[in-house]
Amino acid sequence: MTTPFSDLPLNPALLKNLASLNYKSMTEVQAKTLPIMLDGKDVIAQAKTGSGKTAAFGLGVLQRLNVGRFRVQSLILCPTRELADQVAHELRRLARAIHNIKILTLCGGMPFGPQIGSLAHGAHIIVGTPGRIEEHLRKGTLSLEHVDTLVFDEADRMLDMGFQEVIDTILAQVPTGRQSLLFSATYPDEIEKLSARVMQKPVMVKIDSAH
Ligand code: ADP
């Protein structure tokens, strides 16, 4: 059984763009997480690679965004530059119908100068790796005081890579009233501990890989 995106209370411009991308029906993880995210709740989602997790949190983030308010409203943390670039690419596709939206990637291995210049111009959504985000916070070139959606993508890999402490430093600068979304292919104990510290009564969605 499949559910069309049009069943969701999404902005009509987003829905029209999904149709033009040929995204007709939701994948299972999208169908099970989007209604909860659109309700403003925190979500932990475990689903295998290739199941459409990016569009799941991406649509949640885009629907919640107020484009008229030019502040960093959403922070998406990814384990590597390659993954951050992929997420930003998919988000820009999903956001094509939203005029003047600014999505910025901040990753290590890239020079600081252009990133600082882009930050000075402002952004709605930041996609990046924890180390570089923390460096910008330390330099005072990034403010997270208006963030109201925080996403951990591939959370299991971020913890495997030893980003725990850096993530804690970042979290200390994100407002507590935010929505937190955690997406992962696996759900080890470390993720459970992270979510217990970071999230408010999260709804857990687990997609069986046998499906
Ligand atoms: P994951 O993060 O779970 O590994 P991705 O978000 O990278 O998966 O999605 C895998 C692929 O599926 C991407 O190429 C994406 O464009 C495509 N995709 C996602 N959702 C849909 C959908 N509802 N309909 C069609 N294609 C989709």
Ligand code: MG
């Ligand atoms: Mg992914």
